[in-house]
Structure formats: C-alpha cells, structure tokens
Amino acid sequence: MKREITLTDILKKIEECKQAQKQMKARYRQDKIDQYYIRIGEIDKVSDTNKFDYEINEKIEVLSENNNTTKEVNIITYNNQYRKLDIRNWSDGKMQKGITLSRDEAVKLKEALNKLDFTKI
Helix, strand or coil: CCCCCCHHHHHHHHHHHHHHHHHHHHHHHHHHHHHHHHHHHHHHHHHHHCCCCEEEEEEEEEEEEECCEEEEEEEEEECCCCEEEEEEEEECCEEEEEEEECHHHHHHHHHHHHHCCHHHC
C-alpha cells in the first residue's frame, strides 16, 4: 500500500533540510574558527622560539645625527646568515626602520648612484 505524500509532508521535509543545513554551516564556521586559533597558537609558539638576532660586522658611515637618532650604513649579519648592507635609523642603540640589501642589490645601487647627477637633487 502506497502512502500519499501531502504538501504538509513536503514542507516539513524542507524545514528539516533547512535546519540540518544551518547546523552544518554552524559546525563549519566553528571548525574554521578553531583552525584559525590553532594557527595563531602555532604562530605564537614559533615566534617565541625564533628570536631575532643581528650583529653589526662593520660600521661604514654615520650619514646624519638628530637628537638621539642616527642614520647609519653598516654591514650586518641577521640570525647568523649572510652579511648584508644595512641602511637604517638607530635610536639610543635600538634598530629602527631601514633597508637591507644583498651584495647584488648593493652593487646595483652603487652603479645607479654613479650614474646619478647629484646637482638634480
């Protein structure tokens, strides 16, 4: 014997599907939130273990001084890696904003400066 499907049955099924879909979306969002916080926790752990280290190998020139701030050109090693040309501000012996150049970048900068007409500055 076949059972007839009524409009009420169909509407009831549609409502059940909508509820199931909402629950799935909520679980998906919560999973994404959990993954995000796990990643943040991993980043915090990595940043705690990886300390930033630098060593000034050679002081080349102090370009300017203003109060307790100097703009310097140095050769620096970061985290015991390769030596780099470093041009930056230093304030009370603390590193501020600046630029670090590899050997190839420093050579290109030198070539560009040699071509520059300084009377235009």
